[in-house]
Amino acid sequence: MRISRKSSIIALCLVACLLVFGSFATAKAxxxxMATTTSTDNTGLLDYLxxxxxxxxxxxIQWVSVGTGKALEYGRNGDVDVVLTHSPSQEDRFMEEGAGVNRRKVMYNDFVLIGPANDPAGVKGKPVVQAFAAxxxxxxxxxxxxxxxxxxxAELKLLERAGVKxxxxxxxxxxxxxxxxxTINIADEQNGYALSDRGTFIKYEAGLEGxxxxxxxxxxxxxxxxRYSVMAVSPMKHPNVKYDLALKYIDWITSSKVQKDIADFKVEGKQLFFPEAETRYGH
Structure with missing residues (x-):
């Protein structure tokens, strides 16, 4: 079949478009x-988001889940681009050192004191400081x-307030x-008490299987x-960090759409985290 010059040009344009769009489709994201806490990982929130x-x-996103202290250390060293943690006092120091920028509140839940059902210390329902003292x-x-x-x-502060030395x-x-x-599983094995974030405790409950x-x-x-907060690692201290991606992530996770996604995340029908992005820090 004879192909006109005009048809040939159109065909070449189509091939070029396919090559361009194909390159976008196969381009590596x-x-x-990110360095974050074990609670965001253990609960399944990160896999969900x-x-x-x-x-x-x-x-x-690629993340390492560790304690907040270690997560902030990764940030100080420039090993990650962004941190998501839940220790305001440690985060204050991180920001004061100039290690982080654009700190934003993301969400909150609460800690719970857990222990054996027979409560050998006799502290059920008491104020938590009194419970630690007992x-x-x-x-x-x-x-x-x-x-x-x-x-x-948080546990160390409660023990200090309880006067335990x-x-x-x-x-x-x-x-x-x-x-x-x-740690919860070890407390279970040893019939002991432990302080836990509620989200991870709900995850533990879901695995009891009766x-x-x-x-x-x-x-x-x-x-x-x-309370959980997100911070970008300072590009002034670490020019190698992907600061632009960190800012996009912070804007994304504090957006009204994703705040709703966080609120909708549940385990066994229970909400684990509550949005708080409308509350800002003064940094």
Whole structure:
């Protein structure tokens, strides 16, 4: 069949368009590196949000989940582009050092004191500071992450407020050096108490599969607020970081659309995190 010159030009244009669009379709997505806490990972929140991020922005996210102290250390070293953590006092220092920029609140839940259903320390329903004092006085096992995480930092403040001293040398104070879910499981095995973020505890409950386990002993205390924030790693200190991607991620995770996605994330029908992006820091 004879092809006209005009048809040939049109065909060439179509091929060129296919090549261009094909290159976009196969282009590797830009990768954002994030350090975050074990609670955001253990609960499944990050796995839930990652494909939404890729669809909305074209950004692929890779993360390491550790305690907040370690996550901020990764940020200080420029090993990641953005951090998502839950320890306001440690985050304050991070910002004051100039290690982070554009700090934004993202979400919150709360900490809960969990323990055996028979509550050997007799503290169920008491204010959490009194509960910690009684656990120490009765030498009941308190299982700690002991990893400079946000949860560990909150626990240390509660022990200080309870007037408990030299607990780190006591037999009843069990230091795991592990993440939240592993620490809960160790507390379960040892019939001890532990401080947990509510989200990870709900994940633990979902895995009990009908058997008895630890229960919530203290909750709802104002001392137990657990707030999560996001910060970009400073490009002034680390020119190698992908600051543009970090800012896009921060804008994305604090957007009204993604805040709703976070609110919609549930385990066993229970909401794990509550949006808070409308509240800003003064940094």
């Amino acid at each position: 830009p990768v954002l590196r 990652a494909p939404i991020l890729l669809k909305d922005t074209g950004i692929e 656990i120490a006085a009765k030498k009941q096992k308190l299982v700690s992450r002991a990893d400079k995480s946000g949860t560990h930092t 030299d607990f780190d040398k006591a037999d009843w104070y069990v230091q795991t050096g592990q993440g939240m879910l592993k 058997r008895k386990g630890l229960v919530i002993i203290c909750e709802g205390d104002k001392e137990l607020l657990n």
